[in-house]
Amino acid sequence: MSDPRNPLPLTPLHIAVALDGAGWHPAAWREPEARPTELLDARYWTDLVQEAERGLLDLVTIEDSFGLQSSNPGRPDDRTDQVRGRLDAVLVAARVAPLTEHVGIVPTAVVTHTEPFHASKAVATLDWVSTGRAGVRVRVSSRPDEAALFGRRTVEPFEPGRADSADTDGGPITDLFDEAADYVEVVRRLWDSWEDDAEIRDAATGRFVDREKLHYIDFEGPHFSVRGPSITPRPPQGQPIVAALAHRTVAYRLVGRSADLGFVTPRDAADARAILAEVRAEQAVAGRADETVHVLGDVVVFLDDDAAAAADRKARLDALLGRELISDARIFVGTPVELADLVLEWREAGLGGVRLRPGGLPHDLEQITRGLVPELQRRGAFRTAYEADTLRGLLGLTRPANRYAAV
């Protein structure tokens, strides 16, 4: 079955889709197929995630931020011509979970203003209600206006993409990412704070739990101290998947230290190799060289069976926007077959796969599930049926031992 130009990869290809509003193009909500009045309805999200599952995708991510969406990454705007308003991503994920069976569900959680204790039990619960398909993408917030929504602390303004030496020398952004790493550490310890067999229901001694198998985590750091144990028993996967989007060294370090899954934004295959080397180096520094950390390349996609139709659609959306779309990620316009070439090229460069950001929903999601996936299957490069019931299983990760369990 495999295409001679692209021999069957040694390890499976992973495909994620990033769901956000009406799609990643700011004018996507004006497309004929778009459902802009349904963005706050459970039905809309259920339809999208079920479509991803029909396409046998590994997982969906669900974007989130505390502030209202803005055309400017660093501060709010007062535009009225783009999608504004969204729901809490963890709750959208939980709402969709019982209506799907195989696909992984990875909502975004902002770590800067929230409690690791709450986040840990929320994601553990997502894992319980999805029977082992939960993950969480941790996100740092450096917007002063988002800090004002909480009123608890101030943050230094920071413009992503701006050259900033704070990356490496302990500046405010480094501090936010260090806090994120501590946050993930607390979340992970809390997931392990119950051993799998802590619940004993021992009638003879009258004990429901064996308290020797419940553990204080006693984390102490500059931003928080957390005692534990969690109020929620260890979830089905033991450790749900932790993901992060990374564009720069400070974030590659977070992926290397803390994540199972990194989303990165290479321009091309050579860039992918360079980024991957950075992530692997950070992984080694963190003492995790032996652990599997999947790195997926993000691509914004505009897909049609006919390349000209895709280009026309993209041009139409750009005209509505009033300028050409710019993105932190590579923008791909073409056919699902052409996208398959790019995906496999990046796969050859060492990435574990891709996270595709549909330019418009549901159109580009359906092009992925009904166009890209069959094409990759024809080339022997993608699963033809779900091979596991958990997200860890789909990602080829075993269920980890509990750090607190006596061996």
Added chain:
Amino acid sequence: MAKKQIHLAAHFPGVNNTTVWSDPAAGSHIDFRSFVHFAQTAERAKFDFLFLAEGLRLREQNGQIYDLDVVGRPDTMAVLAALAAVTERLGLAGTINSTFNEPYEIARQFASLDHLSAGRAAWNVVTSWDEFTGENFRRGGFLPQEKRYLRAKEFLAATWALFDSWRGDEIVADKESGVFLADPDAGRFDVSSDQFDIRGRFSVPRSPQTRPVILQAGDSEEGREFASSSADAIFTRHGTLDAGREFYADVKGRLAKYGRAAGDLKILPAATFVLGDTDAEAQEKADVIRHQQVSGQTAIKFLEQLWNRDLSDHDPDGPLPEADPLVGENTIARGRASVRMYRDPIATARQWRELAEAKHLSTRELIIEVTGRQSFVGTPEKVADALDEFVQADASDGFVLVPHLTPGGLDEFADTVVPLLQERGSFRTEYEGTTLRDHLGLGDARPPADAIPGVGS
């Protein structure tokens, strides 16, 4: 005139000794299938809502995690969102603490839940201040006890400002003209109060109920006043007809000064029940359940909570300890609300001794006697009559039923008592509306309370 209607809520069995885990029929307290079974039973029986409690730290006694009761529960909001997928009409009520959360995040979660459930969200607002729970959170035990109601009040007011920050008509989404939002300022809020200083634009547009239904538990003067000014329903523990009527009259009487009508606040006592084919059989079952709920070990633990001493060597089948309780800060039991109920431990101990002597009760029997008994015991007919009488006599507007078994503890009630209440014309046979506000007959959410100072939007 139409008969006064009963409102029924179902309390998912809690992390305490009311919940019996040792019964062969007791299932998982964390597996989602248990929640689905329980919620779908409540919905099949046309209940108003399902209720989840919360505790943010595992309870401890004598410096160790308490291991005799069910332990472990899911995240309240996430499990309610998941239950919205497997139910269509049932209200979904969660307990969320106003001390260890922030208004923006909680408003966002409840507005999201209300959207995702098409208008079925409810919030039981609770407060705490203790350093013990605070050890799990960024701020630690930051709140002095005397500020807990202030914070709760200001928390609620801040979330109201957020819920009301969208009018509901801003999203136009006109593909032709390219106007998504009619108002460039939609969601704008600004709150300054003792506890909060927050501003910006709220990211969740107006939800079907505008705000979640607000529930409140608390029997103190402050609690009653808080509920009268701000809540849509209040939980109580008044199990007898007389105590219920007194409480009902008191709380309903406070509503007028907040410009509210008697129907605007529903009074829902917690109620346990045991059913049998005969009253005698039900009484026998009730006695067995009480002994399951209060083992000898559990009795000792309860005793320690009042005595504030280590009594691990005390014989539960013998008399009460001779020494008096230790007065002062309770250092024995932490992470439970109940220890705060004993305001005068010496006097309570004296009452217990007198009761034990008069009725010839062992320590365990005494604890069984004083830690509550089933509210309603008997045949389905008898229980239905008693529930109906309670409501018709204005001792309550309904009940929060607390079954002792997970997940099937509501099944028999749904199958036998509910049809009898329906026959009596006291309980709905079909849901009439789609939102929880509809079920509770609350009408539209009220405008923000002007009475609460320091909050603008």
